[in-house]
Amino acid sequence: MRLDRTAEQHERVELNLTPMIDVVFNLIIFFMVATKFAEIERDMLVNPPAAQHAQPVTAVPRELIVNVTDDGRFVIAGVEYTPEDLDRLIARAVAENPDQSVVVRGDKRVVLQLPVNVLSLCEKYGVKRKFLTTVQPGP
Numbered sequence: 074m075r076l077d078r079t080a081e082q083h084e085r086v087e088l089n090l091t092p093m094i095d096v097v098f099n100l101i102i103f104f105m106v107a108t109k110f111a112e113i114e115r116d117m118l119v120n121p122p123a124a125q126h127a128q129p130v131t132a133v134p135r136e137l138i139v140n141v142t143d144d145g146r147f148v149i150a151g152v153e154y155t156p157e158d159l160d161r162l163i164a165r166a167v168a169e170n171p172d173q174s175v176v177v178r179g180d181k182r183v184v185l186q187l188p189v190n191v192l193s194l195c196e197k198y199g200v201k202r203k204f205l206t207t208v209q210p211g212p
Contacts, residue, residue: 122181124207143180174202
């Protein structure tokens with residue numbers, strides 16, 4: 074009996090994954106470029122004190138973040154402000170947005186009076202949402 078060898082010699086079916094991998098990489102690149110990364114403005118030289126029940130601060134639109142460095146400087150978005158300039162800035166921010174929120178990030182080595190002065194300015198201009206940032210203590 075003669076066997077038909079043509080049926081046995083079918084071409085091997087192989088999937089070429091290269092186009093699919095290219096599409097996946099292009100999608101990843103697109104989403105990385107198109108995504109707006111929301112960052113909390115942080116001055117890396119400011120090291121907040123620890124608190125037992127600290128929670129992460131979420132970025133709120135138009136949030137004003139005041140960093141108080143260990144040498145007593147007030148830094149907002151990388152710009153240093155004098156206490157008088159800070160007073161005017163908070164007054165203007167509240168005038169533009171009555172729901173303005175302020176986050177004070179004081180270094181743990183700074184005199185407590187300086188972050189309290191910022192919170193006092195917030196109280197003076199009627200800021201409803203004001204926060205003093207702390208971090209959870211490490212192990």
